[in-house]
Amino acid sequence: MDSSQQQPLLPDDFIQLCRLVTAKRPKAVIDHILQYGFVTTEELKQRYGYNHPPRAARDVREHGIPLETFRVTGSDGRRIAAYRFGDISKARFSRLSGRTGLSKQLKDELIDKYGCKCFIYLEKVDKRELQIDHRVPFEVDGEPELEAESFMLLCGSANRAKSWSCEHCENWKTIKDKSICLSCYWAYPESYTHVAMQQVRRIDLMWQGDNIESYEKLKQQTVRLNKEIPEFIKDIIEREIRQNNDS
Structure with a gap:
């Protein structure tokens, strides 16, 4: 399925800090969530070629950006995992972000x-x-x-x-x-x-x-x-x- 949902309004400083992440894999996850509100494991595999979506999500979390996991319906009708930003008040940005x-x-x-x-x-x-x-x-x-x-x-x-x-x-x-x-x-x-x-x-x-x-x-x-x-x-x-x- 293609992810699309109404996104909560994100503070500008949070978005700016997200943009500091330049590593390819976490950046792909972050950019997708910023655009669509969430990203599914199906999209991470099919659109971005990441065959281990939890690793991609972990990359984002290791940059200090909180993610939460929830379930959605995939293209085949099965329930699959998806990721969206978690409690942004808990964001702790890695010293390696953007550097x-x-x-x-x-x-x-x-x-x-x-x-x-x-x-x-x-x-x-x-x-x-x-x-x-x-x-x-x-x-x-x-x-x-x-x-x-x-x-x-x-x-x-x-x-x-x-x-x-x-x-x-x-x-x-x-x-x-x-x-x-x-x-x-x-x-x-x-x-x-x-x-x-x-x-x-x-x-x-x-x-x-x-x-x-x-x-x-x-x-x-x-x-x-x-x-x-x-x-x-x-x-x-x-x-x-x-x-x-x-x-």
């Missing part, structure tokens, strides 16, 4: 300090594909100081996975305790005690470039053994641990 030079400077600082890699997959990624993300979600602790330690670099896949996990975490939804985030995998994958408040340990692996051949061989072995790839990898790790303990 692409500062954003570039922060990315360069992170790369200099940690390398040009995704913090989750720990694989080298083209600089253009890396996205700056808060270690502690904006929705939990607001805007941190512009220090490299408060941010991380994620590839698109890792960013989407983190978004989904965080948005379904009770700390995100109700508790809002920064210390819980600081001990979470999604903030510090190298040292954590939980994953979104669940007692889980995880390893995210990626094969790329020359390593893809190794993955295909691994996959062939799992087919012969009638095992799933994660199960087979766990077997290899456990066997290695036992051998080291016995030696």
Whole structure:
């Protein structure tokens, strides 16, 4: 469906601050809402090509612009999510809003300090594909100081996975305790005690470039053994641990 509804009158200062956001994805969401009053997940996918609409909405919220989610009827008659501005009195605009030079400077600082890699997959990624993300979600602790330690670099896949996990975490939804985030995998994958408040340990692996051949061989072995790839990898790790303990 095309979004169109009577918009509430927005203060000029709020509109001006919205215009400060220049990053492509949140800007598309903001501009659409400013024009039509709201934007649906269907429109974000079909018109703008964003296959993970909650991530686009989160981008807006991370710039300090409140959004609320509600339900509308999609073009196929099903109920779908839509986004509109929330309580504008709660707007807290990010230091990165409209400051692409500062954003570039922060990315360069992170790369200099940690390398040009995704913090989750720990694989080298083209600089253009890396996205700056808060270690502690904006929705939990607001805007941190512009220090490299408060941010991380994620590839698109890792960013989407983190978004989904965080948005379904009770700390995100109700508790809002920064210390819980600081001990979470999604903030510090190298040292954590939980994953979104669940007692889980995880390893995210990626094969790329020359390593893809190794993955295909691994996959062939799992087919012969009638095992799933994660199960087979766990077997290899456990066997290695036992051998080291016995030696």
